[in-house]
Each structure stands twice: as structure tokens, then as C-alpha cells.
Amino acid sequence: MRSPAAPGAPGAPGAGSPVAAPLRIGPIEVGTPVELAPMAGVTNASFRRLCRCYGESALPGPPAADGPITTPGGALAAPAGLYVTEMVTTRALVEGNARTLAMVRPDPGERVRSVQLYGVDPLIAGRAVRILVERDLADHIDLNFGCPAPKVTRRGGGAALPWKKDLLAAILRETVRASEAAVRAARRERQVPVTVKMRVGIDAEHETYLDAARAAADAGIAALALHARTARQHYSGAARWEFIARLKEASRIPVLGNGDIWSGDDALEMMRSTGCDGVVVGRGCQGRPWLFADIVAALHGSSARTRPDLDAVIAVIREHGRLLAAEMGQERGVRDLRKHIGWYLKGYPVGGPARAALARVSTLAGLDAELAAMRERLPESVPYPGAAVEGPRGRAGAPKRPHLPEGWLDSPYLTDGQRAGLLAAESDVSGG
Incomplete structure (x- = not known):
């Protein structure tokens, strides 16, 4: 079976012919x-x-x-x-x-x-x-x-x-x-x-x-x-x-x-x-x-x-937290979840204090408690917000001058000095 279940998913798409080939x-x-x-x-x-x-x-x-x-x-x-x-x-x-x-x-x-x-x-x-x-x-x-x-x-x-x-x-x-x-x-x-x-x-x-x-x-x-x-x-x-x-x-x-x-x-x-x-x-x-x-x-x-309502999104947040805790351990997993919570709640009218409290959670129990407290303060039904949660996400920023090795654009081929610098290039980001 498909596990875990996907809260708020549309289920089988029903009638329709594929429009993209495998x-x-x-x-x-x-x-x-x-x-x-x-x-x-x-x-x-x-x-x-x-x-x-x-x-x-x-x-x-x-x-x-x-x-x-x-x-x-x-x-x-x-x-x-x-x-x-x-x-x-x-x-x-x-x-x-x-x-x-x-x-x-x-x-x-x-x-x-x-x-x-x-x-x-x-x-x-x-x-x-x-x-x-x-x-x-x-x-x-x-x-x-x-x-x-x-x-x-x-x-x-x-x-x-x-x-x-x-x-x-x-x-x-x-x-x-x-x-x-x-x-x-x-x-x-x-x-x-x-x-x-x-x-x-x-x-x-x-x-x-x-x-x-x-x-x-x-x-x-x-x-x-x-x-x-x-x-x-x-x-x-x-x-x-x-x-x-x-x-x-x-x-x-x-x-x-x-x-x-x-x-x-x-x-x-x-x-x-x-x-x-x-x-x-x-x-x-x-x-x-x-x-x-x-x-x-x-x-x-x-x-x-x-088109998930807020309750469906809360269910996904909880499931995501459970998966991360199982993968990384509870402390690290919940810490990793924090950035996702901000993305999950984008466009939903949950209020700044709730977002701030959720950004500080450190345990699954704390996560559940803050989600429950947030939900209690809101109307019985919080529907999908539509355009407020769609479109561009994350930090787009502005164009930035690329950071390149000295003289990198002078030739489309490596110099001896650039070739010697390859070891430092990998060591600089080693570990991930």
C-alpha cells in the first residue's frame, strides 16, 4: 500500500488520458x-x-x-x-x-x-x-x-x-x-x-x-x-x-x-x-x-x-515531524521541521504569535501542543486560502554577481593553477 497516507490528496485521478509519455x-x-x-x-x-x-x-x-x-x-x-x-x-x-x-x-x-x-x-x-x-x-x-x-x-x-x-x-x-x-x-x-x-x-x-x-x-x-x-x-x-x-x-x-x-x-x-x-x-x-x-x-x-484546509495541513506537519524524528532523532528532526512549518502555513491566517511559537518547538509533544493551541484560537473551519498559498515560494532574492575563482572567465579551459585548486574546492564543502 502507499504509506503513509497522504492527507488531503485527491485520490485516483479518474477518467483521463495521459498527456505526457513515460x-x-x-x-x-x-x-x-x-x-x-x-x-x-x-x-x-x-x-x-x-x-x-x-x-x-x-x-x-x-x-x-x-x-x-x-x-x-x-x-x-x-x-x-x-x-x-x-x-x-x-x-x-x-x-x-x-x-x-x-x-x-x-x-x-x-x-x-x-x-x-x-x-x-x-x-x-x-x-x-x-x-x-x-x-x-x-x-x-x-x-x-x-x-x-x-x-x-x-x-x-x-x-x-x-x-x-x-x-x-x-x-x-x-x-x-x-x-x-x-x-x-x-x-x-x-x-x-x-x-x-x-x-x-x-x-x-x-x-x-x-x-x-x-x-x-x-x-x-x-x-x-x-x-x-x-x-x-x-x-x-x-x-x-x-x-x-x-x-x-x-x-x-x-x-x-x-x-x-x-x-x-x-x-x-x-x-x-x-x-x-x-x-x-x-x-x-x-x-x-x-x-x-x-x-x-x-x-x-x-x-x-x-486543496487542503488547515486541518489537513496540520496533519501533514505532524506526519512530517514523526518521519523526521524517526530518521534523525527527535531533537534534530524537530529542529529540521521548523523551516518547513513556515512554508506549510504560508497563506493560512494563523497569526504571528503562533508562527513564532512553532518556530521554537523542540519535541514532538511540544509540536502537538503548539499546533493544538493554534487551532483552538481559530474558527471551526479554515479553508484552503487559494492564491495566497500558490505561486512563487522561498527566497527569490535579486541577481548576484557570481563568485568565481580568479581569472575563471579568461579561458574556457583550466590553467595549471586552477587545476591545482581543485582539491581545495572539494574540501571547502566536504561533509554534505
């Missing part, structure tokens, strides 16, 4: 072409489980038992999409960092174990891939070339890295080769495909996405996801979906689009207007894991949408 990524059949984007501090096993359960609640047909399932043709099935871990650094994984190993630990119910890696050293990246494959920790590996965070780009990683064509090509080749070799060594039943998530480029004068797509296809990468913003934009302004359309037209491998998907209808519109093969959802699901029910329903031709 997506094939190596030996994985993504029945509904949607992916939960890796988000630092967000997409841990508990949140992935909530999102997946909501997505699966909107699938047509009877529910399937938790865990891996296969298609009649033997493919590994992801009926409601892929749900990817937080970004983990390749060096931390190779060094056996305990926190990093915990981050790649899957939820037992996951259909496909998708792990995202960040790294700037091709050999270390290859070793990290071999660990994931040989230890049977992943079915799908994604490479991060899209992170705009200064602590990453100032060392030449994330969205800055594709500017260096030689470095990008080396990482792509080494990770694909390592995955294939590790599959043979471990005698795994299926290949473990490697995919890429990237941005349009560093800024408008330094676009990298088309060259990166060609390099990815040449290296054997299985699919590409494009966030339709530059590193300079961070999350500001509107995502420019026309770049996704251009990539789809030019690419020899499947393309997923990312940026400004806040609803099921947005997912439909992105696929219609760009021709992309699937969609990637990030900030839109913060405090709204039921967005995956809406997207799955929409891509299966249903108009069913999730």
Missing part, C-alpha cells in the same frame, strides 16, 4: 516524467517520502507495495517520478563521512534510489560513483552543475564548472565509465545511469548549456535537466523557458525542464511550450508536498487538484 533513463522507466529537485537541507528521506506518497496517491489504478517494482519488460519502475537526495560531495563520500553516508541512505519505500553528487575532481567523482554502485546505494546518479551558491561557485564548482570544457568533459567521462565498471564488478542486474542538472550558464555573456549538452551526450550521460536561469540570476526574476526549448531542439538525449513550476498546470504548460521530456520541481513544493499529486494528476490527464 520517460526512459537507461534501465529506469519514469512513468510520470516528474522529478523532485535536490535541495540542500530539504530533500532528506522524510521529505522525499512525503512527496512520493502524494505523487503515487494520484496515480490511476491500484496502489503498489512499498519498495522497488519492475515493468513487464524488466525496467526499474518509477511510476510517480524520481525523488532525489540532497547534494552530497564526492570527496566526503569517498572519505566515508558519516553525515554524507546518512544523506544517501534511502527511504525503505523508495522505488528508485536517486543520489545527486557534487564534485570538481574527475578521479574523486569516479571513486564516489563506484562506491554508490558497488555498495548498492543508488539506482540513478545525478551530477550537480547548477548550484549557484557562492561557497560552491567561488571554487569553480556547481554552475561555474561547465565553463571549463575540459574539466566538464573529464568528469562526465569518468563518472559514466566508473558506473559501468562498478556495475560489472558488483554484478548488478541493471546499469546505473548518470544524469546532469545544470543552468543556462554563468551569466548572459557566458552561456554554457548547449556545449555542456553536447559533451554530456558524447560521454554517455542518460538525460539532462536544465534550470532556465543563469548562476547570476540565482532564483530571481522569471525562468526563461525558451532556453529549455532550445536545448530540447539541440539535444540528442532526453531533456527535463526546471524553473517556476508552482502548479500542475505549470508542468503541463512547460512541457507543451518547450517540448521537454519531463519537469523538475524545486521550491514549488516547499511546504506543499501535495504538489506532486497535482502534477501526477495533470500529466495523467486529470483535473483533480489538492
Whole structure:
């Protein structure tokens, strides 16, 4: 059965014909072409489980038992999409960092174990891939070339890295080769495909996405996801979906689009207007894991949408807290939940004092008590607020000058000095 139950979900979408074809990524059949984007501090096993359960609640047909399932043709099935871990650094994984190993630990119910890696050293990246494959920790590996965070780009990683064509090509080749070799060594039943998530480029004068797509296809990468913003934009302004359309037209491998998907209808519109093969959802699901029910329903031709009242949202908060406590321990889990509570309650008229009290909870009992106290002060019925909880979420901010290594933009190829700095680049973010 789909567990846990998804409060407020629409249930089976009823009549309707799928409007999006299944997506094939190596030996994985993504029945509904949607992916939960890796988000630092967000997409841990508990949140992935909530999102997946909501997505699966909107699938047509009877529910399937938790865990891996296969298609009649033997493919590994992801009926409601892929749900990817937080970004983990390749060096931390190779060094056996305990926190990093915990981050790649899957939820037992996951259909496909998708792990995202960040790294700037091709050999270390290859070793990290071999660990994931040989230890049977992943079915799908994604490479991060899209992170705009200064602590990453100032060392030449994330969205800055594709500017260096030689470095990008080396990482792509080494990770694909390592995955294939590790599959043979471990005698795994299926290949473990490697995919890429990237941005349009560093800024408008330094676009990298088309060259990166060609390099990815040449290296054997299985699919590409494009966030339709530059590193300079961070999350500001509107995502420019026309770049996704251009990539789809030019690419020899499947393309997923990312940026400004806040609803099921947005997912439909992105696929219609760009021709992309699937969609990637990030900030839109913060405090709204039921967005995956809406997207799955929409891509299966249903108009069913999730519109939870406050009581349904409170039930999700409690379930999320329970899952986090089981995953991390009560103290750390409840602390992690605090940021989600603000997102969950966005648009609901609960009042500032209640929000402040919930931001200080430290135990599940305290969480229950504050939620109950908040609810008692409100009317008997607090319906779904509509537009107040929809649309952009999280901090969009303003465009920011990218933080890059000295002389990074002088040439699209590494200098000897930049190559020597790769070790520091990974050490700087080691541990996650």
C-alpha cells in the first residue's frame, strides 16, 4: 500500500488520458516524467517520502507495495517520478563521512534510489560513483552543475564548472565509465545511469548549456535537466523557458525542464511550450508536498487538484515531524521541521504569535501542543486560502554577481593553477 497516507490528496485521478509519455533513463522507466529537485537541507528521506506518497496517491489504478517494482519488460519502475537526495560531495563520500553516508541512505519505500553528487575532481567523482554502485546505494546518479551558491561557485564548482570544457568533459567521462565498471564488478542486474542538472550558464555573456549538452551526450550521460536561469540570476526574476526549448531542439538525449513550476498546470504548460521530456520541481513544493499529486494528476490527464484546509495541513506537519524524528532523532528532526512549518502555513491566517511559537518547538509533544493551541484560537473551519498559498515560494532574492575563482572567465579551459585548486574546492564543502 502507499504509506503513509497522504492527507488531503485527491485520490485516483479518474477518467483521463495521459498527456505526457513515460520517460526512459537507461534501465529506469519514469512513468510520470516528474522529478523532485535536490535541495540542500530539504530533500532528506522524510521529505522525499512525503512527496512520493502524494505523487503515487494520484496515480490511476491500484496502489503498489512499498519498495522497488519492475515493468513487464524488466525496467526499474518509477511510476510517480524520481525523488532525489540532497547534494552530497564526492570527496566526503569517498572519505566515508558519516553525515554524507546518512544523506544517501534511502527511504525503505523508495522505488528508485536517486543520489545527486557534487564534485570538481574527475578521479574523486569516479571513486564516489563506484562506491554508490558497488555498495548498492543508488539506482540513478545525478551530477550537480547548477548550484549557484557562492561557497560552491567561488571554487569553480556547481554552475561555474561547465565553463571549463575540459574539466566538464573529464568528469562526465569518468563518472559514466566508473558506473559501468562498478556495475560489472558488483554484478548488478541493471546499469546505473548518470544524469546532469545544470543552468543556462554563468551569466548572459557566458552561456554554457548547449556545449555542456553536447559533451554530456558524447560521454554517455542518460538525460539532462536544465534550470532556465543563469548562476547570476540565482532564483530571481522569471525562468526563461525558451532556453529549455532550445536545448530540447539541440539535444540528442532526453531533456527535463526546471524553473517556476508552482502548479500542475505549470508542468503541463512547460512541457507543451518547450517540448521537454519531463519537469523538475524545486521550491514549488516547499511546504506543499501535495504538489506532486497535482502534477501526477495533470500529466495523467486529470483535473483533480489538492486543496487542503488547515486541518489537513496540520496533519501533514505532524506526519512530517514523526518521519523526521524517526530518521534523525527527535531533537534534530524537530529542529529540521521548523523551516518547513513556515512554508506549510504560508497563506493560512494563523497569526504571528503562533508562527513564532512553532518556530521554537523542540519535541514532538511540544509540536502537538503548539499546533493544538493554534487551532483552538481559530474558527471551526479554515479553508484552503487559494492564491495566497500558490505561486512563487522561498527566497527569490535579486541577481548576484557570481563568485568565481580568479581569472575563471579568461579561458574556457583550466590553467595549471586552477587545476591545482581543485582539491581545495572539494574540501571547502566536504561533509554534505
